[in-house]
Amino acid sequence: MCGFFGIVDYSGGLDIQRSKEALNTLKHRGPDHQKFWTDKKNIFLGHNRLSIIDLSSKANQPFFSSCGNAAITFNGEIYNYESLKKEIRFNDFRTNSDTETIIEGYIDKGVSFFKRLRGVYSFAIVDFRNEQKVILVRDPAGVKPLYFKEEKNKIIFGSEIKSIKKISHENLVINQISIKQYLNLGFIPEPSTVYKNLIALEPGNTFVWRGNGPKSITPFFSYSYDNWNSNSFIENVENISIALDRAIQRNLVSDVNLSL
Numbered sequence: 733m734c735g736f737f738g739i740v741d742y743s744g745g746l747d748i749q750r751s752k753e754a755l756n757t758l759k760h761r762g763p764d765h766q767k768f769w770t771d772k773k774n775i776f777l778g779h780n781r782l783s784i785i786d787l788s789s790k791a792n793q794p795f796f797s798s799c800g801n802a803a804i805t806f807n808g809e810i811y812n813y814e815s816l817k818k819e820i821r822f823n824d825f826r827t828n829s830d831t832e833t834i835i836e837g838y839i840d841k842g843v844s845f846f847k848r849l850r851g852v853y854s855f856a857i858v859d860f861r862n863e864q865k866v867i868l869v870r871d872p873a874g875v876k877p878l879y880f881k882e883e884k885n886k887i888i889f890g891s892e893i894k895s896i897k898k899i900s901h902e903n904l905v906i907n908q909i910s911i912k913q914y915l916n917l918g919f920i921p922e923p924s925t926v927y928k929n930l931i932a933l934e935p936g937n938t939f940v941w942r943g944n945g946p947k948s949i950t951p952f953f954s955y956s957y958d959n960w961n962s963n964s965f966i967e968n969v970e971n972i973s974i975a976l977d978r979a980i981q982r983n984l985v986s987d988v989n990l991s992l
Contacts, residue, residue, distance in 0.1 A: 735761030735780045738791070738806035739854050740866050741883050741900065742774055742885035747899070751776040752897040758891055761807070769794045769803065775858060779805045785813075789879060791829035797839045798824060801861045804835045807891055808853030808876045816848055830921040843867065843938055847952050854878035854933070856889055866941040872953035874922070874935030881930045887941050896930060905929060 735758030739751055748770055755768055755778035762780025770776045779793035796803045810816070813830035820840045825832055830851070835847040838857060847883045852875035857867040866887055870878045880889040881896050883903065888896050897904060907928040922932040933939055936953035 733761050734782050734793075734807040735895075736807055736856065737761075737777060737895040738777045738805060738858070738866075739773050739888045740864055740886065740941075740943075741859065743883075745886070746770075746772075746776060748772065748776060750899045751778065754778075754890070754895045755780065757895045757898050761891060765789070765792050767792050767794065771797060771912065775810060775859065775864060777789060777803055777805050777856070784809055786827045786829035788827065795829075795831045795835060797835045798822070798826065799839060802835060802839060802859045804831060804838075804856055804857045805969060806831050806853065806854055806855035808850040808851060808855070808871065810849050812848075812850040812852060819848070838867075843940070843950075843952075845940060846891055849908045851875055854891065862942070863886075864943075868933055868939040868941070870933045870937060872936035872955075878933045879925065879930060880933060880939070880941075881927075882941070885943055887943075893925060893927070893930065903929065954956040 735753045737751070737758060739746065749772070752768065755766070757801050759766065762782045764783045766779070768776065769779035777794040781792060794803045794805050796962040810830035810833060811870050813833040816833050816837060817825065820833070820837050822836045822840055826834070827848060831930050834849070835857065837848070846869050852871050852873065854870045854876035859865040859867065866889070868878055868880060868889055870876065877891055878889065879896055880887060881900055883900070888900055890896050905928045907924060907926060910924050910926050913924070914920050920926060922934050925932050936948055939949045941947050
């Protein structure tokens with residue numbers, strides 16, 4: 733469990749000190765290392781790391797692509813990152829981290845690469861080649877949270893609402909409909925949040941933001957249950973058991989000790 737916070741602000745109002753304070757609200761999510769990067773004009777990217785894969789300092793984030801054209805902040809784990817590295821037209825990896833696999837895969841193949849990720853994750857990529865385009869991605873199961881808020885010429889994003897609230901509290905408005913939903917359902921259905929103008933990125937979606945340019949939210953994953961319809965109940969139970977065992981074994985990827 734890591735935590736990240738970022739802001740891309742073309743309005744000229746980037747406040748680095750408040751951005752640091754926003755990042756600090758997520759310190760509990762990543763006790764192993766905290767780091768931020770800023771161009772001191774428009775961009776602040778910060779990360780609190782809980783080290784799981786490649787425990788070296790080389791894998792700390794924010795992490796830049798080898799070409800320097802993009803940077804990523806990432807929370808989660810990609811279980812098939814080793815096999816994905818073989819699909820990328822790049823072999824000069826600096827780390828053995830899943831983080832580097834994501835960013836180099838994006839540089840090589842674009843957003844279509846995200847369909848190949850198997851794991852639990854949320855991440856933000858800033859692409860400097862496209863007027864500092866921001867790409868937000870969340871895993872299909874929605875295990876890892878990701879929230880964002882748009883303002884004029886600005887986007888703020890983070891792993892928890894309180895990080896965004898720290899830097900944007902004066903512009904947040906309580907969503908009364910969300911309150912009613914919570915009181916009736918016990919939760920607030922996404923993409924809504926407790927605030928009107930703060931959005932939860934839905935699972936299995938990619939959000940591309942370009943400031944005043946075109947924006948898009950695109951699903952890259954959907955569940956299919958067709959394979960189970962023709963089987964008997966017993967066959968389905970057996971298939972689920974086999975699939976579950978296989979998933980557990982292939983997802984035991986870690987550079988720290990596992991307690992089972």
